[in-house]
Amino acid sequence: MDEDDAPDGFGADMDAPNLWYSYTGSGFEESVTLNLCNSSYDTSVLVYTGTSGNLTLVAGNDDDNTCGVGAVGLRSRVIFVSDGTTTYYIAIEGYNVGSTGAFTMDVSCAGVTPPAVANQTCLTALPLELNNTDFESDNSFGDISPEVPTCDLFGTVQDVWFSFVAPAEGTVDCTISNGTMTSANFNVHSGICGALTAVLDSCNSNLVAATTESLTGLTPGETYYVQVWSNFAEQGTFTLRLSNPGLSISNFDAGNFSVYPNPVNDVLNISYNKNVTGIAIYNMVGQEVLMLTSNSSISKVDMATLSNGIYMVRVTADNQVKTIKVIKA
Numbered sequence: 001m002d003e004d005d006a007p008d009g010f011g012a013d014m015d016a017p018n019l020w021y022s023y024t025g026s027g028f029e030e031s032v033t034l035n036l037c038n039s040s041y042d043t044s045v046l047v048y049t050g051t052s053g054n055l056t057l058v059a060g061n062d063d064d065n066t067c068g069v070g071a072v073g074l075r076s077r078v079i080f081v082s083d084g085t086t087t088y089y090i091a092i093e094g095y096n097v098g099s100t101g102a103f104t105m106d107v108s109c110a111g112v113t114p115p116a117v118a119n120q121t122c123l124t125a126l127p128l129e130l131n132n133t134d135f136e137s138d139n140s141f142g143d144i145s146p147e148v149p150t151c152d153l154f155g156t157v158q159d160v161w162f163s164f165v166a167p168a169e170g171t172v173d174c175t176i177s178n179g180t181m182t183s184a185n186f187n188v189h190s191g192i193c194g195a196l197t198a199v200l201d202s203c204n205s206n207l208v209a210a211t212t213e214s215l216t217g218l219t220p221g222e223t224y225y226v227q228v229w230s231n232f233a234e235q236g237t238f239t240l241r242l243s244n245p246g247l248s249i250s251n252f253d254a255g256n257f258s259v260y261p262n263p264v265n266d267v268l269n270i271s272y273n274k275n276v277t278g279i280a281i282y283n284m285v286g287q288e289v290l291m292l293t294s295n296s297s298i299s300k301v302d303m304a305t306l307s308n309g310i311y312m313v314r315v316t317a318d319n320q321v322k323t324i325k326v327i328k329a
Contacts, residue, residue: 003055006091009146010060010078011154012044017100018093023107025084030109034090035077037067041101042074046091055089059144062095062154065183065206066233078156079144079232081112116140117160122193125161125225130172131314132243133323137162139181139228140235149187149227151203159229162240166218169246174202174226177210180236184208188215189225196225214245259313263327266304270315272297278316281326283309303328 006014023032036043047059059080065073074095082088094100116138119126128135137160145157166172176186184207189196202213218224228238256273270276276299281290289306292299301313306328314323 003052003091005053006046006048006055007057008046009057009148010046010144010156011062011148012046012060012076012093014046014091014093016044016094016097018091021090021092021105022087023082023090024087025082028084029112030082030084031079031112032082032088033077033079033106033108033110035106035108036092036103037064037072037075037077038106039075039101039103041103042071042095042099043076043103044093044095045076045078045105046093047078047080048089048091049086050089057146058088060146061156061231064156064231064233066231077231077233082109113141115142117142119161120159121145122161122189122196122225122227125163125193127163127165128240128242129321130164130167130242130244131321131323132241133312133314133321134177134239134241135162135312136179136237136239137228138179138235138237139230140237142229142235144232145229149185149203149205149229150198151187151205152185152229155185156231157229158232158235159227162226162228163223164226164242166220166222166224167244167246168220169244170216170218170220171244171246172215172218172224173212173241173243173245174215175210175212175241175243176204176207176228177239177241178208178236179238181230181234181238182208182236183230183234184211184228184238185230186213186226186228188213189227190219190222193225199224257322259315259324259326263329264303265329266302268301268303268313268326270299270301270313272315272317274318276315276317278314280314281306282312282314
């Protein structure tokens, strides 16, 4: 069948000669990989549900640069989740009307692994503060977005989302550093979810080293969204740091600041030569799990009710913020 009016997306469209396949699962949810890396030409792949003339696009890819270098990087690969009973329709085609040739589609199935973090969409974006702290995250096994940023028009966008509120100075530095994510990409958006506008010149792709985007002219008090992604073959951990370069930043007096014991079983002691005014504790997906106010140079934080694991403890004193990593054992 030739469904020229089928929805386009994921950097691919239905404007080239195409062949169709169907796939129905075995009664249980599974992750299905369609690999066209061994094909002879510039392929694209789109996956639909529905019926002829009334198809819904669920996955797709035009280029997967991990297929290889040069022209091989124009081959396609995509992962989608089958619910086990629905029939999925797979369209194999080329980049444009002149892209034709022999192709090989390797199909493999595996169990479904939940995303490493919860902030998979703009609506679930994780709020972060402009405190110059490295926040660790992970886009492994993430949802794939049909919206392709301007700097990665043909890749598979497996993204996670964050938000921040622009300060009075209208300036924010956004830094992404690779962890196990072998190639990082990020973009910054204004507006509201469902009607976002990319901030001018803020789209960055194929990063293999720490990269900072210095944003200026932001509207004070407005919420902005940071989208970080890779394709599924390059997924992994990364760190995001947000700061306001418009503020003069004085450092904590590290010689007079201590946190002990670490690891901690129950009570964490925080000592400084100035009064500590606030303490907030976050788990590794950025959720605030404990918050308290203080007005003393020595504070005791009862962590006995928290689950064992790694936490980020943010301490506020003398209008400065310091964040440290604490292990609850």
